[in-house]
Amino acid sequence: MATTPATVRNYKQVTEIFREISLSQESVKQFQMGELSDLDMQNAEHTFVRFPLVFMVPRSSSMDRFGKMILGFSFIVSDIVRDNDELLTIDTQNNCLMIMQDIMSKFIMTDWATVPLKIQTPITMIPFMERFNNNLSGWAAEINVEVQNPFDLCNAAFPVTPPTTVSVYSQVLDFISPAQYNSIVYRCDGTNVKACYSCDNQYNITDLVALFNTPAPDPLPGCCTNPTFCYCWTEQGIYFDNGDGRIRCEMPTAVYNALCPSGTLTLDVIYD
Numbered sequence: 001m002a003t004t005p006a007t008v009r010n011y012k013q014v015t016e017i018f019r020e021i022s023l024s025q026e027s028v029k030q031f032q033m034g035e036l037s038d039l040d041m042q043n044a045e046h047t048f049v050r051f052p053l054v055f056m057v058p059r060s061s062s063m064d065r066f067g068k069m070i071l072g073f074s075f076i077v078s079d080i081v082r083d084n085d086e087l088l089t090i091d092t093q094n095n096c097l098m099i100m101q102d103i104m105s106k107f108i109m110t111d112w113a114t115v116p117l118k119i120q121t122p123i124t125m126i127p128f129m130e131r132f133n134n135n136l137s138g139w140a141a142e143i144n145v146e147v148q149n150p151f152d153l154c155n156a157a158f159p160v161t162p163p164t165t166v167s168v169y170s171q172v173l174d175f176i177s178p179a180q181y182n183s184i185v186y187r188c189d190g191t192n193v194k195a196c197y198s199c200d201n202q203y204n205i206t207d208l209v210a211l212f213n214t215p216a217p218d219p220l221p222g223c224c225t226n227p228t229f230c231y232c233w234t235e236q237g238i239y240f241d242n243g244d245g246r247i248r249c250e251m252p253t254a255v256y257n258a259l260c261p262s263g264t265l266t267l268d269v270i271y272d
Helices: 011-024 086-108 205-212 253-259
Strands: 030-033 053-063 069-080 124-131 136-147 165-169 183-188 191-196 238-241 247-252 265-270
Touching: 011 030, 011 053, 011 069, 011 086, 069 086, 086 124, 086 136, 165 253, 205 238, 205 247, 247 253, 247 265
Parallel strands: 030 053, 165 265
Antiparallel strands: 053 069, 069 136, 124 136, 165 247, 183 191, 183 265, 238 247
């Protein structure tokens, strides 16, 4: 099986992960993507010659304001029932259901680092029998696949005009008093002009910089529910370990001028 990418950013990668995991299930003989009508061997331009078959049909999908995509699919596991035998039909449906359980468990019960996709639950499944001209039986599930794909203009297919930025610095952080930090107050000549809070305490500068560069989760956690003040650091710029105990924010000039048009802006990193 091919190596699963650490980061999934597009539709093709999603379908390839489903192909790899489906074909790794020992009973599955073939995987296909297409329209539902393609399952009918006598009407399709290509014929399926190996069963059990996993078949996926793209459905309605969505994208939220942070770039997270929800891709919808009909996920079908089917096999041919010979001679229209009732007991064989039940056995076939049972086998197809077990195949579907195996594949879904690979996504649902595996950590994000191993399989970088999340299938939303519960999953609605519908059995079918003796469908189409080839007497297919099996199960069809409607699934929604969550892909963490934040918007990224740096890699977007547009001509790049680097924005001008201003370096904004924090105080020296010693992680002793206090021992942890989780928030930023933006000060213009010492006056509070903006604040971004969280409840994720960090105990070293590497993890703290990573926190400040993390987009706001959706939904926001119960401890901090106002998007105006919660997890809003990425709206102000990109954060770095300055190498001297301070955190540096490379802030777009337009943001800097909006916060502190005629003064000096600083970061007050705090434990809230």
